Amino acid sequence: MLKRRAFTLIELLVVIAIISILIGMLLPAVQKAREAAARMACSNNLKQIGLAMHMHHNSFERLPPSRVYPILVIVPPVQPDNLVHEGGATWAVFILPNLEEENFYRKWALGNTYYDQSPDARQYNVKGYFCPSRRSSKDGLSVFGDTPQIIPTKGYPHFPGGLSDYAVVLDPNGADTPSQSNPTLNGSFQRETGFRFVDFSDGLTNTLLVGEKQVAKSKHGVGWTDCSTYNGNYGQCSSRAASRLYPLTTNPNDTGWKFGSRHAGVVQFCFADGGVRALPESINPTILELLTTRNDGQVIPEY
Numbered sequence: 602m603l604k605r606r607a608f609t610l611i612e613l614l615v616v617i618a619i620i621s622i623l624i625g626m627l628l629p630a631v632q633k634a635r636e637a638a639a640r641m642a643c644s645n646n647l648k649q650i651g652l653a654m655h656m657h658h659n660s661f662e663r664l665p666p667s668r669v670y671p672i673l674v675i676v677p678p679v680q681p682d683n684l685v686h687e688g689g690a691t692w693a694v695f696i697l698p699n700l701e702e703e704n705f706y707r708k709w710a711l712g713n714t715y716y717d718q719s720p721d722a723r724q725y726n727v728k729g730y731f732c733p734s735r736r737s738s739k740d741g742l743s744v745f746g747d748t749p750q751i752i753p754t755k756g757y758p759h760f761p762g763g764l765s766d767y768a769v770v771l772d773p774n775g776a777d778t779p780s781q782s783n784p785t786l787n788g789s790f791q792r793e794t795g796f797r798f799v800d801f802s803d804g805l806t807n808t809l810l811v812g813e814k815q816v817a818k819s820k821h822g823v824g825w826t827d828c829s830t831y832n833g834n835y836g837q838c839s840s841r842a843a844s845r846l847y848p849l850t851t852n853p854n855d856t857g858w859k860f861g862s863r864h865a866g867v868v869q870f871c872f873a874d875g876g877v878r879a880l881p882e883s884i885n886p887t888i889l890e891l892l893t894t895r896n897d898g899q900v901i902p903e904y
Contacts (some may be wrong), residue, residue, distance in 0.1 A: 614896050639733040640864050643766075643813070644877045646729045650767060650811055653699035654692075655794075664795035667840045668833035669711075687714040688834030692769055692790065693730065702727060715832045716760055723762040723831060724809070728767035730830060732813060734863040736821060740764075743829045744823045762829025764822055768814035768860070770870075773844035773890045775858060777836045787875060787894040790840060792833075798823035798873070799891035801832050801895040805874035808895045810871035814841050815850045826858060841882030844890035851882045880904070 669689035690711055694808050697706035708722040715723065726738035742761045772788035779786055789796065789810050790870050801808050816827045828838040834861070841860050843849065849868050850861035862868045867879035880889070886904055891901045 607722070615689075636734060636864070639761075640869070643732040643734060643862075643864070644869055644879075646732065647767065647869055647877045648875070649700060649729055650696070651875040651877070653696040654810060654871075655875055656699040658798060663797045664790065665692040666795045667692055667790040668773065668792045668836065668838075670792050670833050687716060689714055690833060691831055691833045691839040693708065693727075693830040693839055695767055696740040697727070698725065700729060700827055705739065715762070715829070715834055718831075720761075723760075726763045727765070730763070730767060732863065733894050734875055735766055735816070741822050742842040743827065743832075743889070748763055760829070762831050764827060765830035766813055766816065767830075768839055768841040769809055769811050770809045770893055771836070771840050771842050771843060773893050774846060775836075775842035777840060785865050788842070789893075789895055796895070801873055803897065803899075804899075806876065807892065807901055808842060808873040809843060809870050809892050810873045812841070812843070812860045813862040813864075813868050815855055815859045817854045817856045819898065820856060821855065824856065826856060843893045845886040848886040849880065849882045849884060 633651060654664055661884070664721050668691040677688065685859055690709060694706070694709055694711075697703070705722075705725055708725075709718060724742055726742070728738045729783075731738050731740075741764075742759065743764060768885075769786055769790040771790055772783070772786040774783065776783055777788075777790065777792045779791070789801075789808060798805060814826075816826075820827055820842050825835065827836045828835060830839045832838040840845070841858060843860050847857070847859045850857065850859045853861075853863070855861060860868050860870075861882075864879070866882055868882060869879045871879060879893075881904075888902055888904045891897070892904075
């Protein structure tokens with residue numbers, strides 16, 4: 602009877618080495634496929650947000666405002682110094698019915714400030730507001746400073762609330778409120794009153810509407826640039842600028858008020874026509890600014 606021959610130590614080591622090489626060759630391909638799927642999901646999120654914006658425009662004949670501010674709040678006892686203004690909801694709340702989030706939308710008392718909403722209203726993450734390349738809707742809420750255990754008082758940007766990886770596009774200088782020095786804003790959004798598509802004289806296909814906002818890796822849910830996307834008290838929470846002043850970031854740890862992503866070399870945007878396109882992080886900031894403005898009458902070069 603023949604004896605079954607076993608592996609020698611050398612043969613076993615060779616087999617292990619071959620398996621390790623194969624795993625090393627397959628792992629990048631698996632990671633690449635996973636990122637491609639995540640990027641596609643992110644693109645679809647932006648597509649759905651853009652569609653929801655169009656549905657809002659169809660219903661109200663204008664886009665939603667970037668945020669509602671101010672709402673007058675009287676702090677007892679009633680004295681002039683106790684009349685304060687706080688922000689209400691943002692675009693991320695106003696389009697909820699068009700994202701099949703009607704039940705969540707009904708929890709919002711739109712006449713109240715963000716801080717006076719119920720926890721059920723503030724502390725809910727919409728799955729479609731998150732890019733899977735960065736994080737998921739299960740990754741928590743906005744927190745106070747670097748200590749999630751501390752619950753801040755009213756007025757803080759980090760008052761616990763739902764987050765988002767997307768932001769609407771403001772005027773190139775980052776303003777969302779007309780002023781004497783800048784009476785007419787040229788971005789796609791402003792606070793209080795939304796623009797109409799007829800105001801986009803440069804063309805809907807040539808104007809950025811909403812994109813992936815930059816959030817530093819170490820600042821998820823922390824700081825001024827990743828406060829709750831529903832918090833209308835601070836423009837940074839739900840909006841960004843894209844221009845020569847605010848170029849697309851290439852630094853994952855950048856804490857600036859910019860657009861940026863976790864995709865290699867590109868940032869995805871939904872344009873005002875509803876189409877989603879990936880812009881290279883290296884895009885000329887001057888061209889980026891032309892894409893941000895809706896009515897400057899300038900010809901946009903190829904990019």
